[in-house]
Amino acid sequence: MxxxxxxxxxxxxxxxxxxxxxxxxxxxxxxxxxxxxxxxxxxxxxxxxxxxxxxxxxxxxxxxxxxxxxxxxxxxxxxxxxxxxxxxxxxxxGHHGDVSENDEENKVQVKSRRGKDVEDVLAKQDQQGQLLRDNVxxxxxxxxxxxxxxxxxxxxxxxxxxxxxxxxxxxxxxxKKIELIGDPATRFREDPVRMIRAIRFSAKLGMSISDELGAQFKELGHLLANIPPARLFEEVLKLFISGSGVKTFQLLHKYGLFTHLFPQFAPMLVDDTCREMQLVMRVLKNTDERINNEQRVTPAFLYAAFLWYPVEERAQIVMNEAGISYHDAFNIAVGEVLHRQIQRIMIPKRFSIAIREIWQLQTRLPKRFGRRAFQTLSHPRFRAAYDFLLIRGEIEGGDLMELGEWWTEFQELEPEGRKVMLNKLRKESGPSKKRRFPRKKKSD
Structure with missing residues (x-):
């Protein structure tokens, strides 16, 4: 042209x-x-x-x-x-020649940093057809x-x-149709990430996915487990931080690919009305709106949402099995859930720390007596944790919704007004129970 x-x-x-x-x-x-x-x-x-x-x-x-x-x-x-x-x-x-057939390695003599000739692998595939090296x-x-x-x-x-x-x-x-170059099964085996790239383009560009491609997603989705976690982190960012997160998630869920990205959470998405599904849709909708309005978003908030209910479920199991307090069980569950997730998708430390803080603040937000409310309000991650609480309250209602409303009002008041709110809260909760110790008898 x-x-x-x-x-x-x-x-x-x-x-x-x-x-x-x-x-x-x-x-x-x-x-x-x-x-x-x-x-x-x-x-x-x-x-x-x-x-x-x-x-x-x-x-x-x-x-x-x-x-x-x-x-x-x-x-x-x-x-x-x-x-x-x-x-x-x-x-x-270029093409790999017979590498794909015999799983051989093409090598070339290159200079090392020390000036010596060494063999460098140009192309290599594993037994499933995935390209491990592609420098032909x-x-x-x-x-x-x-x-x-x-x-x-x-x-x-x-x-x-x-x-x-x-x-x-x-x-x-x-x-407006996604068209793959070459045989879909072969190309997806070469690089399974192409499956989620197809999903991303479909959601972002409003293009349709053929039945042939959709069938390959369901058959070969398990190959995503072979992709290095660091690479998947970058690809998942593109999926959900593009302004089309809701549509992207719906397509991933439809074609069974979401379960290969978040295996702890996907089994909980039993239908469109369950609280887990509502949480994901609400968080992604809010994220899309912020991105399309050119506001900042953080991947930590998305991961906190995707893994929150697995943490809650695991905490209950640990508490019942080990007979320990919910606080200790919750901290153990946080570590276990994050560890399992990073086996599939790497989460950089700067985000995993933020995820932990958002979760831990969910257990601190109900504790508002004394100076705790002011300490929580001054926490660097308070705003993200508060937003997350509001979304949970909208979905689960009850005490969570009331707690979110309380924090909304508390933030808007001046210091004196906040003290009034805390005094009112203290009266409504009744007198605090002080621990009584038996008096020592006076010696004769």
Whole structure:
């Protein structure tokens, strides 16, 4: 599609991405914008991320840019760093030849940091067909065949501003239908994350999923357990922090993929009316609204919601089995539930600490006598815990709803008004029971 027959122009592309394209071209390499930025513009959306594909190898890319760093072992990529803006550059991928048939390893002699020749694995697959290493480089035609979806196999050239559409991606966009390149079973086995990427694109772009793809989700969803937890954390972020969290969750649940991401929570989602389902839908709806209003959100809040009822259930089991207090059982349950979850999806420490604090404050919010209410109010995680309490109160009602209303009023008052509320609460609860000790008898 030559210039003028498509809507993509230089004004739609970031200056940093354009400078990378032009530098690679000036050094004699072919370089193209590829994937999502082109797809989004053709669908009338504003492109945000600009990825580049080139025939230059990672080492050749690094030689062109002082601000370049090479990352990854499974997929070697170059990141061109412009402050907070990072332009990702990938070398055209090639075919693996007989690696998929014999589970062999392609190797190449490369220089180590010490200057010695060592063997580096270029491509490797496991017995299930999943790509463990994918650094076989090829031509642009081969790279297009290696792309996942047809609308991601479109390349924009900065030389003449044309778009090359290798796999009829335009038709996929016009028909609003997710189309996979190649045999679905083979491509999903190569990289199971493609299944949840299909879900994300369907929810985000309003595109339909064929019955053939849906059947593969249910048959091959268990392969998500083979994906490194760190990679799944990044992919799950894209699922739920995109402004289409509700639709995304509904699709994940429909096709049975949610259970492979949150195996402790999914069995609790028995129907649309259960409190667990209501909590997820309420939290995701609020998250979507905040994102679409350009307000901040934190993954910690979502994980706290997804794992709250498993923590409650586990705490009750531990308390009954071990005969310990609910407080101790609750702390044990928090540790166990988080430990099991990070076996599937890694949760960085900065978020796991926040999750723990949101949960622990749920047990502190009912304790309001003396100075406890003021201490809780000044806690850095109070606002998130309070919001979580309100959502729980809306779903479960009763004492939780009354407690949420109390904290709402308490925050809005001046210090004197807060003291009045605490005095009223103390009177309503009756006189405190003081522990009485027997008097010692006076010696004769």
């Amino acid at each position: 030559p210039k003028g027959q498509h809507p993509v122009t230089f004004s739609d592309i970031s200056e940093n991405a354009l400078s990378v394209l032009r530098r690679l071209n000036s050094k004699g390499y072919d370089a193209y914008l590829v994937g999502g930025c082109i797809r989004d513009k053709l669908m009338g959306k504003t492109p945000k991320d600009f990825d580049i594909a080139t025939n230059a190898t990672p080492e050749q890319i690094k030689a062109c840019f002082r601000n370049c760093r090479l990352i990854g072992r499974r997929f070697r990529l170059a990141h061109i760093v412009f402050g907070k803006d990072i332009i990702e550059v990938a070398t055209f991928r 480089f090829g031509t642009i035609d081969e790279d297009a065949e290696r792309r996942d979806f047809t609308f991601n196999a479109m390349y924009f050239s900065a030389k003449d501003q044309s778009i090359i559409d290798f796999a009829h991606g335009i038709e996929s966009i016009q028909n």
